Amino acid sequence: MENSKNVLLAIVLSAAIIILWTIFVQGPQMAKQQAQLEAQQAARQAQQAQEPAQQPGQAAPQDAGRKVVSREEALKEGPRVAIDTPRLKGSINLKGARLDDLVLKDYRVTIAPTSPNIVLLSPRDTEFAYYADFGWFSQSKDIVTPDKDTEWRADGTALAPGKPITLTWDNGQGLTFTRKFEVDADYMFTITDAVTNASGSPVEIAPYGRVVRYGTPQDATQMWVVHEGPIGVFDETLREQSYGDTRDEAEDGGKFTYTSTGGWMGISDKYWLVTQIPPQDESLTSSLFYDPKGDFYQVDFASAQQQVPAGGSATRTQHLFAGAKLVNMLEAYGEQLNLTKFDFAVDFGYFWFLTKPLFLILDRIFRFVGNFGLAILCLTVLVKAAMYPLANKSYRSMSKMKVLAPKMTELREKYGNDRTKLNQEMMELYKREKVNPAAGCLPILVQIPVFYALYKVLLVTIEMRHAPFFGWVKDLSAPDPTSILNLFGLIPWDYHVLFAIPLVGALFHILSIGVWPLIMGFTMWLQMRLNPTPPDPVQARIFGLMPIVFTFMLAPFAAGLVIYWAWNNTLSIAQQRLIMWRMGVKP
Incomplete structure (x- = not known):
């Protein structure tokens, strides 16, 4: 149980580090570079x-x-x-x-x-x-x-x-x-x-x-x-x-x-x-x-x-x-x-051996379906199929964990003051029921390299530049253009000028979250509802905040990446729900 908790907390802390690094390190660096650029332009005119x-x-x-x-x-x-x-x-x-x-x-x-x-x-x-x-x-x-x-x-x-x-x-x-x-x-x-x-x-x-x-x-x-x-x-x-x-x-x-x-x-x-x-x-x-x-x-x-x-x-x-x-x-x-x-x-970066093959597969699918957005959806299905044995084992383990949740609560109430005895009894419970508490983390960990590789593909390949999807997404390599500030695309105006307003600019950044990031956040929340609730209240609150954190974190990313994540969550929900139904576990 402790190993599972540590892995999951590491994921959350990693996400937090990325956000803080972007705000407090990359942000000032980009501001400094912009100032240098403006100084260079002034020097050329002088x-x-x-x-x-x-x-x-x-x-x-x-x-x-x-x-x-x-x-x-x-x-x-x-x-x-x-x-x-x-x-x-x-x-x-x-x-x-x-x-x-x-x-x-x-x-x-x-x-x-x-x-x-x-x-x-x-x-x-x-x-x-x-x-x-x-x-x-x-x-x-x-x-x-x-x-x-x-x-x-x-x-x-x-x-x-x-x-x-x-x-x-x-x-x-x-x-x-x-x-x-x-x-x-x-x-x-x-x-x-x-x-x-x-x-x-x-x-x-x-x-x-x-x-x-x-x-x-x-x-x-x-x-x-x-x-x-x-x-x-x-x-x-x-x-x-x-x-x-x-x-x-x-x-x-x-x-x-x-x-x-x-x-x-x-x-x-x-x-x-x-x-x-x-x-x-x-x-x-x-x-x-x-x-x-x-x-x-x-x-x-x-x-x-x-x-x-x-x-x-x-x-x-x-x-x-x-x-x-x-x-x-x-x-x-x-x-x-x-x-x-x-x-x-x-x-393609240091992981070119993963990023480039992923692009070649995506490009081959595109030549068949004629739309890079559809190609991303098809690629997600292929990735899910390749990971099916691992994911199937993981979701079965999580379903068993959900069945064991009442027993785990009883053990916590009985041995709450004795951490050593509590961990010993929980390990015995997992052993008797043949449950691996860390198995639920594996699909997320395996997805991280794929997520990074797709991020690089969307970011650096010109084939993805200005590639349209359907509806309001005209460029999969750019963020979702809709937000509450333009009534999700109904008002055609550039709301980014609001970001420069002192003090309240951050609020406008929050309100600029598009439709697809919201869909992604909802699917992530729905998927987590299918997982067993952690008995630790602190851990449960952290998991409850993860869909919100990821919604804001992925909002400025390429729309194609957010669509991939939302579609991947949807497939995971369907797969996990089917396994739970077969095992007789109530969602």
């Missing part, structure tokens, strides 16, 4: 940001500034080559040969059909500039290589699948640089760089690539359960540095540096990824860092110096991924290009 160094791994030169204009103005400033694919639209800037303009055709900012498409990359003169570029550099100051101001010539006006574009530039010293861009129907670019040496003497140059992002993204979740920021795989080891960690390292005067053969490196958002993919047989040095003076993050690589003989040439081919983190697509690219852990760009 002074010009600095342009990243042309050579990888170096900070910005003090004399290289940039003006901040609107995205529309920036796109009109110089010649460009248009990009048009089934999934992407944008352009390549011929000044610097940068990929700095990409819009995702398949994804919008909100679920509204008129919402603008997601803008992934933006020119360096915009406020939140985000771009990728490639090039060559030389240790010799006498050799002129392309830089950010180089004007390249294009042999066409548009890049599309099956229609490559080649850029050319002559340095005036006998070196001719060409850069061929190709793109597939999804999100992978192929970049082939070539250098022809007609200077009459050999030269040594080295290739590089980088991804640059100005400012911390405004929509970054800043959640420890989701990685957002610099990311890469070096010598088959995944390295993830959050925006905050990268800034902290910069404040200490350092940066993250790795050496490897091959790999990939870039910047990851919750749903989007921009990453450089050098040739997998190249030895390279990579840097992940933040420059506080220019307020930009940079992830780059530099390969070893290559000699281009007089009258000869050098050619290399690399790739760039820029788009949505679709799990199956990343896996396919990883196999195609022999990339290690490319699908790990989706943050």
